[in-house]
Amino acid sequence: MAVKALYSYDFPSADRAELFGDDQLVYVHWEGNPVFCSAACFRVPKAMAFAEFVETVVGPWAGSDPDFDPASVGDWRVNGQPLGAPGDAPLTELGIGHKALLQFTA
Amino acid sequence: MTQTAPRRKLPLKERYSLLTRDLDWEPSYVTKEQLFPYTSYEGVKIHDWDGWEDPFRLTVDAYYKYQAEKDKRLYAVLDGFAQSQGHLGLADASYLNAIKLFIQGVTPLEYAAHRHFAYLARFLEGPAPRFAALCQSVDELRHCQTQIHTISNYNKYYGGFHSWSKMHDRVWYLSVPKSLFDDAMTAGPFEFLISISFSFEYLLTNLLFVPFMSGASFNGDMPTMSFGFSAQSDESRHMTLGLEAIKFLLEQDEGNVPIIQEWIDKWFWRAYRMSALVAGMMDYMLPKPVMSWKEAFELYFEDQMLGGLFPDLEFYGIRPPKHVQDAIAEKDKLSHEVYKILHNFSFAAAFTTQAPSESHMRWLSEQYPATFDQYYRPVWEKHHRIEAGGGRVFFQGLPQLCQICQIPMVFTEKDDPAKTSFRTSEFRGETFHTCSDGCQWIFEREPEKFVQAWLPVHQIYQGNCGGPSVPEVLEWYGIQDGDNGEYKGSPDQQSWVDWHSGDGEQGV
Numbered sequence: 001m002a003v004k005a006l007y008s009y010d011f012p013s014a015d016r017a018e019l020f021g022d023d024q025l026v027y028v029h030w031e032g033n034p035v036f037c038s039a040a041c042f043r044v045p046k047a048m049a050f051a052e053f054v055e056t057v058v059g060p061w062a063g064s065d066p067d068f069d070p071a072s073v074g075d076w077r078v079n080g081q082p083l084g085a086p087g088d089a090p091l092t093e094l095g096i097g098h099k100a101l102l103q104f105t106a
Numbered sequence: 107m108t109q110t111a112p113r114r115k116l117p118l119k120e121r122y123s124l125l126t127r128d129l130d131w132e133p134s135y136v137t138k139e140q141l142f143p144y145t146s147y148e149g150v151k152i153h154d155w156d157g158w159e160d161p162f163r164l165t166v167d168a169y170y171k172y173q174a175e176k177d178k179r180l181y182a183v184l185d186g187f188a189q190s191q192g193h194l195g196l197a198d199a200s201y202l203n204a205i206k207l208f209i210q211g212v213t214p215l216e217y218a219a220h221r222h223f224a225y226l227a228r229f230l231e232g233p234a235p236r237f238a239a240l241c242q243s244v245d246e247l248r249h250c251q252t253q254i255h256t257i258s259n260y261n262k263y264y265g266g267f268h269s270w271s272k273m274h275d276r277v278w279y280l281s282v283p284k285s286l287f288d289d290a291m292t293a294g295p296f297e298f299l300i301s302i303s304f305s306f307e308y309l310l311t312n313l314l315f316v317p318f319m320s321g322a323s324f325n326g327d328m329p330t331m332s333f334g335f336s337a338q339s340d341e342s343r344h345m346t347l348g349l350e351a352i353k354f355l356l357e358q359d360e361g362n363v364p365i366i367q368e369w370i371d372k373w374f375w376r377a378y379r380m381s382a383l384v385a386g387m388m389d390y391m392l393p394k395p396v397m398s399w400k401e402a403f404e405l406y407f408e409d410q411m412l413g414g415l416f417p418d419l420e421f422y423g424i425r426p427p428k429h430v431q432d433a434i435a436e437k438d439k440l441s442h443e444v445y446k447i448l449h450n451f452s453f454a455a456a457f458t459t460q461a462p463s464e465s466h467m468r469w470l471s472e473q474y475p476a477t478f479d480q481y482y483r484p485v486w487e488k489h490h491r492i493e494a495g496g497g498r499v500f501f502q503g504l505p506q507l508c509q510i511c512q513i514p515m516v517f518t519e520k521d522d523p524a525k526t527s528f529r530t531s532e533f534r535g536e537t538f539h540t541c542s543d544g545c546q547w548i549f550e551r552e553p554e555k556f557v558q559a560w561l562p563v564h565q566i567y568q569g570n571c572g573g574p575s576v577p578e579v580l581e582w583y584g585i586q587d588g589d590n591g592e593y594k595g596s597p598d599q600q601s602w603v604d605w606h607s608g609d610g611e612q613g614v
Contacts, residue, residue: 011558014559020567041506066495101528
């Protein structure tokens, strides 16, 4: 249903990809860990390698739970689909686009 | 000496009629459509504006006289409280975190309501609803002022009470109430009436205000309790306006029924989601809890609204709100999920939080036998262990937010309190995340509107909130050192302990 208005109602999204340039927003959810209330949101370069992302972005965030063990991180999924073995590929090549939801268990 | 007969005083009904409806006129040099341009585009049809019944029949002079008397009584209480250092009689300084949430989150909504009812007082076509809107507009301004005057007393002694108006415009958790009102104020006049007068003021007002006011009385906060009483008679008038508005719109034209139903479906869920903040406050932020969220929800919503009001509305073809069963299914989880956000993020809030104590957890277990010990107690016990070792878990980053309610995405699937609920929609090639079926339905009904949502987290990442680091954002928010963080060891707690041990100097 369209918005009912007295004029043509057409406005851009406030968070469209172009506003972030070479970066994008990515959400990360540590499944089954209730110490963190919700998934986190990060702004990261689209070209960042997945391994680097996990080490430099996800690790410091997850590490505020003293029980976090970086070695146990796995079972990655993107928007609900298994990620396989992501290794060093850049985020966008793995199908991790603007506002993608990543989930892992640890 | 001649004696003149006393002038005849008109009966109230006649005075009311002369002073309100009879002041209306037919436009002569503009058309009705030019004079009232906003009352047709939403699709609602009104055939007879005089069909509006005025339940109170107030006139302006009677209204002002009555309100002035209430103000006098309130300000006498405030003076007495301030002069006798009444704040030292509170249950605990941590109680004031609930009142910080109130002045930052609710008081600005009173002002927003004042603005929009003033607009309705100009643009509704019938003189009777215009006058009702005028009275409500003045009420809302008075509520805003009395709340500021009442709560600002605490600003002398405690953190978090300054800059509340700026915070309302900027701070992440306050975008929850702000975005709800922005959504209502950018809708047409009839949708606003259903959103604020009916869904907010009628369906949920008792759930939103009674806990704050009873909490105030239980915890020794006489001023807040007094402004609650002072506002209560206005609130009952507002509730009556909400009910009159919906009945009037439904009676005017059968074609209005499906339009109103969709607005009830949307605005119940929006107002209910916002009330989640109140749920967290009730169950976790009151040193002396009054009643649990679950109990209040059952009493004020399930019994009074679903059991009492909706059977009456069925006569008009109106059914209970679309996602009402989802709300009922959440009542054992809501407050725990929401308070977790505040506890995770109070380093970036203008209030402090703490993990619930052993005795508070016993109360929570009693109130929530189906969920607390299984799902929430173990997590709080983990926080206690971490704190015993000198730590304190704060969320090192920013949360994912729901595109509609703007609350961090903490809510869980209705049949599984351990599984976070994610809903995703695509619009114009872009992904949008929502926290629930209710919020997703609202997004997909009007995506053109909600793609514009000012989500605080994304705005920070776009560089629009003072800078990229936490201290820069906090400064832009107007949050000062000591307003935020953990309650234990905070300046508020330290002053409280000093004052009660007789060491501290007050108000310096």
